[in-house]
Amino acid sequence: MTRREFLTLAVSGISAACVSGTFESALSQTTRIPMRDVIIVIPGILGSTLYASNRAAWAPSLGAINDMLLGLWRHKERLQLSNDPVDTDDLGDGVEARALMPDLHLAPGLWKVDGYSQLRRDLLANFEIQLGLNYFEFPYDWRRDNRVSARRLEKCVDTWLNKWRLHSGNRTAKVIFVCHSMGGLIALYYLEVLGGWRKTKSLITFGTPFSGSMKALNFVANGYEQDFPLVGTIELSAVSSLLRSFTSVYQLLPTYPCCYNNNTLVSIDRLSGIPNLDQRKLNNAITFHAEIAAAQAANIALPEYTQSKYTLCNVIGINEPTLVTGSLDRSGFKTSTVTGVFGGDGTVPRLSAKSNDASLVYVTEFHGSLQNSERVFEQLEGFVTEERTREALPLEEIHLFLADAYPAGKPIEARVSTEQSPSKSRIYIGISKSKDPSKRPVRTRELRPNRGMSFDVTFDALPIGSYRVVAWTNTGQSVADVIAVL
Numbered sequence: 001m002t003r004r005e006f007l008t009l010a011v012s013g014i015s016a017a018c019v020s021g022t023f024e025s026a027l028s029q030t031t032r033i034p035m036r037d038v039i040i041v042i043p044g045i046l047g048s049t050l051y052a053s054n055r056a057a058w059a060p061s062l063g064a065i066n067d068m069l070l071g072l073w074r075h076k077e078r079l080q081l082s083n084d085p086v087d088t089d090d091l092g093d094g095v096e097a098r099a100l101m102p103d104l105h106l107a108p109g110l111w112k113v114d115g116y117s118q119l120r121r122d123l124l125a126n127f128e129i130q131l132g133l134n135y136f137e138f139p140y141d142w143r144r145d146n147r148v149s150a151r152r153l154e155k156c157v158d159t160w161l162n163k164w165r166l167h168s169g170n171r172t173a174k175v176i177f178v179c180h181s182m183g184g185l186i187a188l189y190y191l192e193v194l195g196g197w198r199k200t201k202s203l204i205t206f207g208t209p210f211s212g213s214m215k216a217l218n219f220v221a222n223g224y225e226q227d228f229p230l231v232g233t234i235e236l237s238a239v240s241s242l243l244r245s246f247t248s249v250y251q252l253l254p255t256y257p258c259c260y261n262n263n264t265l266v267s268i269d270r271l272s273g274i275p276n277l278d279q280r281k282l283n284n285a286i287t288f289h290a291e292i293a294a295a296q297a298a299n300i301a302l303p304e305y306t307q308s309k310y311t312l313c314n315v316i317g318i319n320e321p322t323l324v325t326g327s328l329d330r331s332g333f334k335t336s337t338v339t340g341v342f343g344g345d346g347t348v349p350r351l352s353a354k355s356n357d358a359s360l361v362y363v364t365e366f367h368g369s370l371q372n373s374e375r376v377f378e379q380l381e382g383f384v385t386e387e388r389t390r391e392a393l394p395l396e397e398i399h400l401f402l403a404d405a406y407p408a409g410k411p412i413e414a415r416v417s418t419e420q421s422p423s424k425s426r427i428y429i430g431i432s433k434s435k436d437p438s439k440r441p442v443r444t445r446e447l448r449p450n451r452g453m454s455f456d457v458t459f460d461a462l463p464i465g466s467y468r469v470v471a472w473t474n475t476g477q478s479v480a481d482v483i484a485v486l
Contacts, residue, residue: 033385035127037173037201038164040157041137043116044181044207045248046105048097048139052078057095060103064464065405065484068105069239076242079143084247086145086284089152097139104434104466104482106368107243108405109224110216111347113180114434114468114482118372123178126381134164134173138183143246146182147288150189154196161199174201174310176384180371181348182252184208188355189288191310192295200310204380206370207317207345211352212254214323214335217268220244220253221275221326221333224404244276250285256352260327273328296356312358313383315376317345319364320479321401324349339399339417345370346481359383364398366481398427398477402469405484412459412483416447416471426474429457434466434482442467461485 049059057075062068072079078093100120106112120137129135138156140149157175165173177187177200184205190196191203209216223240243249257265259274268274269282299305322344323335337343344350347367354360361379363370370376397419406412416429430441442462447455462485472478 032128033126033381035129035134036168036170037176038134038136038161039123039127039129039176039178039384040160041100041116041119041123041135042153042177042179042183042187043100043137043139044113044183045111045142045252046107047101047113047116047180047183048142049099049101050079050141050143051096051098053094058105059098060101060105065104065106065466066464066486069107069486072242073239080242081143081245081247084143084145084148086147089148091144095141095143097141099139100137104368104468104484106404106482106484107239108403108484108486109222109240110219110243110249111181111368112404112482112484113368114372116180116371119178119180119377122377126377127384133167136160140186142182142248145247145284145288146186146251147189147193147291149186150194153186153190154194157190157196157199174199176200176202176204178204178206178380179208180206181208181367182248184210185251185292189292192292192299197299197305197310198308202311202313202384204313204315204383205353205355206315206376207348207353207367208314208355209252209348209352210355211256211349212258213252213348213352214254214258214326215347216249216252217254217258217274217326218323218333218335220249220277223276244278247281247284250278250281251288253282253285254352255286255289258325260325265325271328274333311383312355313361313380314354314358315361315363315370315379316350316353317348317365317367317370318350318362319343319397320346320366320399322346322349364479366400366479368482369480398471398473398479400469400471400479400481402481402483405486406462408464408485409461411461412443412485414457414459414469416455416457418453418455418473418477427455427471428473429455429469429471431459431462431467431469434468439468441470 050057052075056062057071058068062071078095100116102117103115138153161175165171179187187203191200223237257267259266259268259271261271318341320343321337321339324338326333326335342350345367363376365373399417401415416427427447429447430444432439432441443459445457447457464485466484468480468482470480
């Protein structure tokens, strides 16, 4: 049994232990780390439930992924952002965020995440924290400008931190931010532009696109490119159009030189003709990133900032096939994929997930699963406790190629490649239901070489739902990703 499995069983068994009068016994089985500060978890885009006039528009209660996408479409009039004033906290559209998404959620072609319930369990099991006291989760309206969310975060931090300081008697308590994906951009804006660095001890990010994501630009330009049938009564292209209206999607676009123009890489604002690109939203996104950069430059000149600056750790996924560059030709906007250490986590390129003056942790993991990786969590634990001499994570030599979504009734096609010789290791692939805590595979296959060290595999059609796909070797290498059947 792994350490995580033990801790998870211990935490999940606490309620039963209370009934039988053995609460102290159950709790004593876990050696939790004292926590004098406040931990706040901030999810990425799509990572918070949304309600429109008290009706679920994006929430697990809607059912399978296809039902969630239909939920977005049913509320499109309220969710569509024709105007998103950065100085307006409440648009008056009745949309509110209520909680973090616990399980797999995705918008095909844009972003996918394997939920945040595992991260919560790991944190509660390993640290002496209590929800609502010194552990908080920050759901937010992920459609909107991240500056709006950062201002709301500022108010929440003031309330939560003051409450904990009074309760604990630790007047010097600060905040530790644990952020996935776009959540790291919200935290960084709060820290640097709004002065939150004075109250912050650490910022830990999992796959935060500090310099943006080519996958987001490809989505804006092309939507979900796969030939896909109707999802219920709508086309995925219709959902793509809705998502393009969101300010936050533009704040995920690449800020690094990423597009070829006459064989020279330039930033996207210097390449005209990208389909579906809203210039006003793009300019707004450029301003967002420029504000952070300007604030960082000004803060560095402050003695107080340099003396008490928060510590920063970036967890960066590498080795997986990731869109990195793009170009325009007569047929439209095209992208190029990079695999290996210069690739990324399948969504965010390696170099984009790195920020200035950060401790770096590299791991072979997909973007949507970084926050749930046991190997990554052990590094997070060491960073929070300032015991940063944890053994470096081994880089896996196995790569997984999957679509975000597959049509119901159609086979599931995947490809696995490895840098290990097939004669020296055996390779397997399995599919399990994403909500099955046992992770018991519903399909398993031992792979045979297709050509060189690449393996193609086709599984029979699966029922509508969300699934976790894992490829592994008998030498202990593994990689996992998530898919949806719509």
